[in-house]
Amino acid sequence: MELWTSTHGGALLAPAVLLPFVGMLLGLLLGGRQVQRVAFVFMPLGLALAVGITVAWLREGQTLVYLLGGWAPPLGIALRADGPAVAMLLAVAGVVCGIGIYARADFGTPLGVKESRAAFSYWLLLMAVWGALNLVFVSGDLFTLYVALELLTFAGVPLVCLAGSGETLRAALRYMLFALCGSVLYLLGAVLLYGGYGTLDIPLLADAVQPEPIARTALALMTAGLLAKTALFPLHIWLPPAHGGAPAAASAVLSALVIKGSWFLVVRLWFDVMPGVVTLPSAQLLGVLGAMAIVIGSVVALRQERLKLLVAYSTMAQIGYLFLMFPLAFDATGNTLMHGAALTGGLLQAVSHATAKAAMFMAAGLIYAALGHDRIADLAGVARALPVTVLAFVLAGIALMGVVPSGAYLAKKLLLDAADGSGQWWWTIVLQGGAVFTAGYVVLVLVNVLRRRSAALILVKRVSRRSEFAALVLAVGSLLLALAALGPLPGHLVSNPLAHKELATTVLVLMGGALLALGLSRAPLLAVARSAAGANEGRLRHAAVAIGTAFEHADRLVRRWPFASIALLTLAAAFGGLLLVGAPK
Template sequence: MAGLVLGGRNAERVALTAVGAGLVIAFEIARALLASAEPVVYLLGGWAPPLGVALRADGLSVVMMLAVGVVIAGVAVYARGDFGTPIGTRETRASLTFWSLLMAAWGALNLVFVSGDVFTLYVALELLTFAGVPLVCLDGRGETLRAALRYLVFALLGSMVYLLGVFLLYGAYGTLDIAMLGERVAASPLTWSAAALMTTGLLAKTALFPLHLWLPPAHAGAPAAASAVLSALVIKGSWFLVVRLWLDVFPGIVTWSAAQWLAGLGVAAIVTGNLVALKQVRLKLLIAYSTVAQIGYLFLMFPLAAGARAAHMDDTAAVTGGMLQATSHATAKAAMFMAAGLIYTTLGHDRVAELRGAASTLPMTILAFALAGASLIGLPPSGGFLAKWLLTSAAFSTAQWWWALAMLIGGLLTSIYVFIVVMHALAPADVGWTPKRAVPGYQQGVVLALALCSFLLGAAALLPPDLMRVGRPHAGWVAP
């Protein structure tokens, strides 16, 4: 709000100040969570549920808040080169819009992570949608406007379906509080209908195959900084809601076959997204279809967690693997989209077959792209490797080896297009070629920093506390 009132140049300063403050708050919440080993709870207005609304931060919330805060900080520094308004330059409408929407998207994501009831989650989803859609069409081109409208249609339809499920839950159980619903829900046709409606709506907003048609044009057409926010962060909001619903609200009524079907859609996304990515001639479209594929990995945790709980085993490997996949993808994909933006600025295009000379002009950027790609592939010691290792371990321990095979095939397909891009970029430039425009060194530096975060995230295995389990319920998953 301060940025809107103070104007474009000051909106940038407000946003950068808020980034620092937000990171401090996220780390303080993490410290408080570890110190108490209980969820950090705040009652709005002092009214306890079911009359009031509670904000709760458990281990899953804190991990996502920290990851999103780091990516937002990187995007904010990078965006100064595209949307900054230094002294002596004229303010633009795009600058004010971008910084305002960046803060709005971050606030909506944080609300998603700490919401304690399913209706507040709906409000957070709508805030996230109306912050994300304008980011697609900041340049005002007809192509991006069409992509934004398609995104809006899918998002609103998904929200309507989700809200229908919320109505059913409230009519049946008289509360919307997640903790209370987790204790009261019982297997019945009404509850199954609510779970199906809410999950379907969220899948449309997450762009899981085959509801992914809106994602590639929206993410590929947006400015690089906006694409990084959309692909790395915004889609994680609706996915996190699926995690919250399946693990906290419906742990006792979600069937084994439903979890298998959900992961089956994830495998279809992995294969289809990677194969289509291999055919792309533009780098940003390739990265966008890679996002379609990477979303699929996020849904493999559900049958693995279901299998572990059905066998009365610990589901930590499956849940931690899924969350690590989300965080490593966020940092890697933000780095890749911003790297693509720098390549476009330098070469004047992003045609994959004509990237020669990019490595000699943008060495840090190409290194960042390679490191981020290594994390998506799952090479050690990256966060992607640790995530896939945990998911694979859960797959074999629960006798679901086929999900491990799907991850192996996906990694091989990802390695092909990452190798193609890097090899074209390493090719020497034509004689006499000069860059179209020089890019600031700090933009290359922040892209490399995010890529390193993703590549070195595998070191999280050395941390003593299992942050993701703190404040989490330990009820078993009953597979009907």
């Protein structure tokens, strides 16, 4: 495979990166109402480009390459789109369009106003996030990737505080400062790599790096920095308030898209830049952090009183899920990190999370807009008032649980196969447990919205039909993702959803989730328990609540700045140490 000459389809890569930025610049120039119009012109264009790149990639059957200015690396910069990049490009384009359609209702410029701050900023920043992500996916140079990461941060942070309240400003500032720590660590690693190998081009580096101190240090620093930007436990200091406090259309961008940028970079670094440096113990650490994120994030999510915060904590848990593939991508001997089923599974998980989580935040935002609040205990009657919205939320939840034929299902299946193949049975438990936790908060919300309401539900605002359907389409998309992925993947991976085995798993997962929701929810879940609340809750529920409270305290402790920053450096040190353990000779 030739990675240092432009391929035919490579010509589409530079436009894919620059188109959103050009849209942003034109929007800035025209201003006022035109900002939104420009965005709506550029969204289909970008989507078409992403589809074009996918077609070109399928047709050429190899990585698309484009040398900018005709200069070959190491002096020049190459853009490259391999399978993972193409998948992410396409998914992000789809999700951006979905979010864009949803956001029209929230971020239209009101009549009689020449230009409104929130609308102006939102559409420009959406374009900026999109361009930055495309750059993250296709850039083949570690320094350009640094610039891309910063672009993503500068576009993401203002989205957090578009509402302008003090709480969101504080969340945004925390996000900014912590993300800056992360990016400077990343840059430090890139500098070391240049000092050691004289290039920042990914394939050239992959050929040159040796398992030696300088590469290990660089990998440890860069990984830790990127984890801070991805908000993997225990570095999620900024995530819950930021994602829970932002306007829903912005939360969807942040939660579904922005965190995928730095996550994708970790994947690039481990699988493409330094597969010869990483070791199984260091990958196990990533997996362990992921497992802890799943458990703590899910439990705290179940303890939330507000729907948007629940979804925000579920994002924290799902980020954990994205890191389980790292230990599973090692072969049975535990020596080599392989491009294979586990990586495919991880990518599928990322794509299905992007679509489903966007849908969930949109649905939560619609419920908030219609009711004027999003207190979970007061959601009775919503299912009747907003059936499409609730359907979108539940379908997105089911898709995340991994029911056939959702993308998460296929991802889980691939990861389970990989766990079997490499003999790491313990990850099977985590994978199945994660689904149960997801089922927990779906059940929690479902029970509350389905509850009958004694008085009529008063809606403070009519929700936009278009927004509801945008959420529904994304949720259904996530639910049917496995079918779409069947083209490149073998068909036997998807089984009949009504087969005994699948049905049994689904029922078990749902029952487990129901039990969790029963035990952990803040307000007692069932009407019977509700009437008897306080008097006699039952010993099990007491124990579960005690555990939940303990986890909440732990989460609050971990999210304090000194702790988080110390954890950041400790993790860097731990990665550095584990890269020495079991290093290939």
